[in-house]
Amino acid sequence: MGETSAVARYVSEFVGTFVLVFTTGCIVLSGQYVWGGVSIGCALTVMIYALGKSSGANFNPAVSLALGLCGKLPWKEVAIYMGVQLVAGICAGFSYLAMFEDSWNLQPQRGHTWWQAGIAEVVYTFMLCFVVLNVAASKMHAGKNQFYGLAIGFVIVAGDYSGGSVSMGGFNPAVAFGIDVSSYKHGIKYCFIYTAFEFVGAALAAVAFKICRAASEAEGATADAEEGISAKLLSEFLGTYILVLTVGLNVLSGSTAGAFSIAASLMCMIFALGTCSGAHFNPAVTTAVLCSGRNKISAKDAAMYMVVQVVAGLCAAFTYSVTMNGETFALKPAAYEWYQVVVAEFVFTLVLAFVVLSVATVKSALSEYFGFAIGMCVTVGGCAVGKVSGGSLNPAVSIGISGSHIIGGGSFWPCLVYTLVEIVAGAVAAGAFMFTQPSEYADKNAKKSDEVASA
Numbered sequence: 001m002g003e004t005s006a007v008a009r010y011v012s013e014f015v016g017t018f019v020l021v022f023t024t025g026c027i028v029l030s031g032q033y034v035w036g037g038v039s040i041g042c043a044l045t046v047m048i049y050a051l052g053k054s055s056g057a058n059f060n061p062a063v064s065l066a067l068g069l070c071g072k073l074p075w076k077e078v079a080i081y082m083g084v085q086l087v088a089g090i091c092a093g094f095s096y097l098a099m100f101e102d103s104w105n106l107q108p109q110r111g112h113t114w115w116q117a118g119i120a121e122v123v124y125t126f127m128l129c130f131v132v133l134n135v136a137a138s139k140m141h142a143g144k145n146q147f148y149g150l151a152i153g154f155v156i157v158a159g160d161y162s163g164g165s166v167s168m169g170g171f172n173p174a175v176a177f178g179i180d181v182s183s184y185k186h187g188i189k190y191c192f193i194y195t196a197f198e199f200v201g202a203a204l205a206a207v208a209f210k211i212c213r214a215a216s217e218a219e220g221a222t223a224d225a226e227e228g229i230s231a232k233l234l235s236e237f238l239g240t241y242i243l244v245l246t247v248g249l250n251v252l253s254g255s256t257a258g259a260f261s262i263a264a265s266l267m268c269m270i271f272a273l274g275t276c277s278g279a280h281f282n283p284a285v286t287t288a289v290l291c292s293g294r295n296k297i298s299a300k301d302a303a304m305y306m307v308v309q310v311v312a313g314l315c316a317a318f319t320y321s322v323t324m325n326g327e328t329f330a331l332k333p334a335a336y337e338w339y340q341v342v343v344a345e346f347v348f349t350l351v352l353a354f355v356v357l358s359v360a361t362v363k364s365a366l367s368e369y370f371g372f373a374i375g376m377c378v379t380v381g382g383c384a385v386g387k388v389s390g391g392s393l394n395p396a397v398s399i400g401i402s403g404s405h406i407i408g409g410g411s412f413w414p415c416l417v418y419t420l421v422e423i424v425a426g427a428v429a430a431g432a433f434m435f436t437q438p439s440e441y442a443d444k445n446a447k448k449s450d451e452v453a454s455a
Helices: 006-029 036-055 061-069 075-100 114-137 148-162 173-182 190-212 229-253 258-277 283-291 299-323 338-360 370-389 395-408 414-436 438-454
Strands: none
Touching: 006 036, 006 075, 006 173, 036 148, 036 258, 061 075, 061 114, 061 173, 061 190, 075 173, 114 148, 114 190, 114 229, 114 258, 114 299, 148 229, 148 258, 148 370, 173 190, 190 229, 229 258, 229 299, 229 395, 258 370, 283 299, 283 338, 283 395, 283 414, 299 395, 338 370, 338 414, 395 414, 414 438
């Protein structure tokens, strides 16, 4: 960024923020509700790829704040960036107002309170800033990957269809001010409230980043620095929490793109934390990695991973229940029989775990598309069997859903059946991996042959 002039940096921030907010306004005012979240996420993605080398492509005062708190952006630049972004958002707001001769006011969605909207804004602004810090600003990834734009942009896809059902899905003070100032006749109130929550999310992201990347961000750290177990467990908690929360909010809001939104949440967090904990976020995946051998994880660490994942799933489930006025839902759809549910969960959990093993744990692991390949397994399974079994594919999801459903008088036991099936599927995926990827065991088998020959 030092080679780019100040004018170029600030103009880049203005252009990127303007496009993002203008796109948001056009989507809302033209009624593009089904693909709206995807369009906004893609707008952010393409502008990040276009202008990332010019300014770092923050386009969001909360992101700039998080970068400042982590020492990734000088505070003078943070202040200027924020000012430019807010001006760009307001200009975009008046531009879509002039185009449509209409605007709308920022506020919680019908049936929700300001503090419920605040929860959504904190969580998904946290997710956005945390992903930015990990994929675009960390020593582990900065300047070393090409997935950063996809990982950051698709946080909006994850959050818009889930948290957006509660708060309208701002996750950005420039968006909040652009919406509210252009509709000032209806009053300006929530842009200030939302901004406060978004800054809290940014601050939490900075703290979590420093914990998760303590080893690799330390002065003098080598490129292959491995994070400690505390960092890995926090990584597993955060990824699983975001995933289960996104599941619950999509289901309870009747999202038009639930499977894709959930898949996006998994993909983004895998890109962010794959080099920290391996980004399992799923006891069935942890089972598959453990059973596949090759010393990818110890039994002790696997057990800790699973406990943390389940706790995160329960925390997320109670969060979505509180955010959605105490609503919960049953794990098993009533329209299908148990044998159909078992087959559905087994097949697509196996697919998910097998893909993880094949693209992320092999000797020549994918360097750019691993998060996409794994995340999209949720799109595959969710669309294929979502109506049959709910498309959980994850014991942390299953236990979280059933655990929170007790509040509404539901039964807890269905998650035990789901968990058993999903864990077995993970183990079978490890067996399938051994048969289909023999080269991964070549060195081990050769060593055994040498030992036999020596004996």
